[in-house]
Amino acid sequence: MKTRPEPDEYLPGIERYVNLVPEGHLVDILQSQHDQTRLLLKDLSEEQANYRYAEGKWTLKTVVGHISDVERLWSYRIFRIARGDARELPGYDRDIFAESAPFEGMSMTEILTDFTAVRQSTLTLIANLPEEAFLRVGAFSGHPLSARAAAFLIAGHETHHMNVIKANYL
Template sequence: MPDTTEYHAFYQGYIEQMKGYSIPERLSIQGFLLEELLKALKEDQLDQPMAPGKWTLNQVLGHILDTEKIMHYRILAICRDPGVALTGFDQDAYVERGRFRGVETFQSNMNGILLNRNLLRFFLDGLDEDQTLLKGTIDGHPISVRALYFIICGHMQHHLYLLERYLSD
């Protein structure tokens, strides 16, 4: 587990969700857990807001994929240029501009999540312990490669939980 010097307090909840889990294992199975959870969806559910003022299921999937791509880039950037200063991103603006609609988008995002997870796993498998401790900054706050892997998995776990609750209502 990363210690609190490896990430900003904003990410604490995501990291805590991974207590007791193996990150390589979570990277391998979370995409399939998401796919299993969403397999019974009907096409008309994809573009309906989950509640007033909330994202649609398609937007949630687009958000997950965008976030994982960004976090993956951050890992790469820190590994190649330790100490690099990176900027944050506005998740709501990304979702708004994402145009995440339709069954084709849903299938594309699911495929993208599974593919990106394989790429993340491949990259993690190639790192040694020292590389996972490398740090950069995001919006002026320190972040380690190790923390980013925990954040990616914790973020997905967060959305799996929310989707499971939403779909069981």
């Protein structure tokens, strides 16, 4: 899939993520992101992985775990919408997810293994959807949401957090 979602396919807050996705085929972009993220983070020490750049901020482990958690949620949304289930999809509270997640007790290697598993699942889903499935629209937070927009959000969300990691953690 190469075509970008139109602004009427997603709620306004998603635009900042969609705009971060470069031009190109989305499967290739997601695979390249995965490879770059793993390369950047695979050799970090546990001290680096447990770093917080400010009081009240998440550790690097939690940020990477959050990327995977969000991808799981949005892949599920893609799946539901692409299969024709247009019912309203619920939101979530990222802070509750982060507080309840096991990331602090996991090694960075374990977190990256999970990241890879989640991304492979997403890639398999997206790579095998027919083009018309990407154009199907459901609802999220009172706004239309296409499967295509949800897929772009995954890529843009990772880019956003990798920019934060490069600027504040490494």
